[in-house]
Amino acid sequence: MKNKRTMMLPGPVDVSQHALLSSAQRMIGHRTKECEELIAEVTQGLKYVFQTEHDVLTLTCSGTGGLEASIANTLSRGDKVLSLCTGAFGERYATIAERYGIEVERINFEWGEAVDISKVEEKLEGTDQFKAILMTHNETSTGVINHPKPIGRLAQEHNLLLLVDAVSSLGGIELKVDDWKADIVVTSSQKALMSPPGVSLVSVSPKAFEAIESSDLPKFYWDFRRAKKFLVERPNQTPATPAISTLRALQEALREIRNEGLENVFKRHEVMTMAFRQAMEELGLELLVNDKVASKTVTAVKLPSKVKFERLKERLLKEYNVYITGSKGKLKGRVFRVGHMGNVSRDDILSTISALELVLKNEGLDIELGSGVKAAQQVFYKEGSN
Ligand SMILES: Cc1ncc(COP(=O)(O)O)c(C=O)c1O
Structure with missing residues (x-):
């Protein structure tokens, strides 16, 4: 199901x-x-x-x-x-x-x-x-x-x-x-x-x-x-x-x-992370942390100044059934976080990026529709069937 x-x-x-x-x-x-x-x-x-x-x-x-x-x-x-x-x-x-x-x-x-x-x-x-x-x-x-x-x-x-x-x-x-x-x-x-x-x-x-x-x-x-x-x-x-x-x-x-095998599970998490991070960069969004220390299960992206977190979250949910979250403490309202752990699959990553593109463009950001998705596709294509 x-x-x-x-x-x-x-x-x-x-x-x-x-x-x-x-x-x-x-x-x-x-x-x-x-x-x-x-x-x-x-x-x-x-x-x-x-x-x-x-x-x-x-x-x-x-x-x-x-x-x-x-x-x-x-x-x-x-x-x-x-x-x-x-x-x-x-x-x-x-x-x-x-x-x-x-x-x-x-x-x-x-x-x-x-x-x-x-x-x-x-x-x-x-x-x-x-x-x-x-x-x-x-x-x-x-x-x-x-x-x-x-x-x-x-x-x-x-x-x-x-x-x-x-x-x-x-x-x-x-x-x-x-x-x-x-x-x-x-x-x-x-x-x-x-x-x-x-x-x-x-x-x-x-x-x-x-x-x-x-x-x-x-x-x-x-x-x-x-x-x-x-x-x-x-x-x-x-x-x-x-x-x-x-x-x-x-x-x-x-x-x-x-x-699946533990090694393959880790590799899958790495590929999902890479695809998501590259898509965010392609869309001109700033990642909170650099590649060297980046988690393979969750990514925090800085919120563009035009965008309010609650609105982004609500629109993703209502319009595309995509669940994301914010952060806590000093980062509350400053980043959105996307989890990519467990059963997460390529279609989850692609749908999330696609929905983000649409909502962010609707919120007035200069987004070229499909460019983030394409960046993620290129990662998946290069990484073969994993
Ligand atoms: C690193 C870390 N520690 C502790 C917790 C708390 O876990 P729980 O909500 O299951 O009590 C979380 C939950 O997100 C977590 O990410």
Whole structure:
């Protein structure tokens, strides 16, 4: 079923017909063999996408719940963390830690720029005051990728935990959890994992489990020790009722990812990004971030001064059934964002560009109809059938 909507949000994303139908199956009990098999398969599929041998826990909540759980489980009273903030979601991770009474030192980068590793090196030089580094792999508010690998290396050198928010990247942008030494990686079902909202997935390294054993922050629902106990000893159960319907969809979506092959999935995201970015440039629109740090799952485009965001969004929706969004904080009203993650296909990209051309021209911009579409077509043509 390809309904008429062209969902170009950076989550929730369009869900395939197979995954939707899978979620519509009759309910099962969560202490049954059937449910254990469901969780076992989902966990294996997640390990493939996370590229990890670590435990991957399935939590019933959105991505923010997974982030909160990562803080509540790994840290203790009196701990201090270094938080790398490149936008609204980096800021959110830092704020969660503060709410738990953790001392947070931020390194703030300009919105639209990526983490500058030399600043992190400087901050860590000659000090052992930090317990962990918090980072956002894909800063969705700006469309910037921060590479975890060099930060993982630094975390290893300084014996720190590395906690990664990969909510809008995992499954769309490469993240080698084990190789890159990420102790905790948090994602959620409704983004590149192509499923409905409702489940957050968290990988936990053995080093993180050591910290979890001594963590004294209060938790019950979020307790990873209980989650691991149920996963291993029951086995493949969760301490409380899981989001069974979302897990059914996720099971199907993970099969789709495996069938396509992770490398091909990443390549497809790259091609979609390239096509969309080139089209925007061809239309004379300014991209918020440069190619080097550009996200492969979401692109932020500066709003031309003549155009009001709410009007653009409404017209795209009403006239062309295309869903886009704006941004937050300092970027509110200054950019529009287009998500290209999960099931996104060439026709989604082409329809979005075409609709943007029409609406922007109607709003008085000097747009040559078809020029953005042509730029995207050229990318697709050059990249062959991927
Ligand atoms: C990078 C990042 N972190 C966290 C979140 C919050 O996720 P949720 O809305 O699932 O709680 C989002 C949502 O867009 C995100 O993009």
